[in-house]
Amino acid sequence: MEDNNQFSEENVKNTMNIILNAGDARDFISKALDDVANSNYDNAKENMKKANEKLVKAHRLQTKKIQEEAEGKPIQYSVLFTHAQDTLMTINTEYNLANHLIKIFEKRDCQCKGDLNEKK
Template sequence: MTLEQVAQDAMQIILHAGEARKHCTDALKDIENSDFDSAKEKMKLANAEIVIAHRVQTNCIQKETEGAKGEYSVLFAHAQDTLMTVYSEINIAKRLIDIFESLNQRLIQLEMANK
C-alpha cells in the first residue's frame, strides 16, 4: 500500500467517524429534549457511518495480513483513534437513551399518580 493510499483510507475513516459523531451529538441534544424517537433515528445514522469507517479500517488490516506492506502513518493512527473514540461515544449515547427514556417514563407515572 502506498503512503497516498494509506492517507486516503485514513481520511475516509476520519470523515465517516466524524459524521457518526455529528449524528451522535445531535441524538444527545434530542435526549436532552426528551425526544427519544428522534434520538434513536439519529443513532441509526451514526451507526451506519461508523460501520462504513470500520469497514475501511478492516479492509486496510486485511490487506496487511495478506502481505501488503505499508509504512507507519501518524494520520492512520489518528484515524483509528478517532474511530474507536466515536465508537465509544455511540455506545454511551445508546445507553443514555435507554436510561433517560426509563427515567422519563417514571416521571410520567409519578405525575399521573399525583393528579
C-alpha cells in the same frame, strides 16, 4: 512504481474517509444527545441509526487495511492512519455511551410520567 516508504495516495484517501465518516458519526451522536435533552427519543434513535451507519463505513475501511496487512501486504506506518484509528475508537466509545444514556433517560422519563399519572 510506488515508493514503499510512502503512505500511498489510496491509503491517504481511505484514511481520510475513516476520519470523515467517524466525524460525521460524532455529529449525529451530538444531535441525538440534544434530542434526549428535549425528550425527543424518536429523533435521538434516528440520529443514532445514522451515526451507526457512518461508524460501520469507517470500520469497514479500517478493517480492509488491517486484512490487507494480515494477507502479507504491509502498509507503511502513518501518523494519519493511527489518528484515524484513534478517532474511530473514541467515537465508537461515544456511540456506546450515548446509546446507554438514551436508554437511561428514556426509562427515567417514562417512570416520571408514571409518577405524575399516579399523583392525579
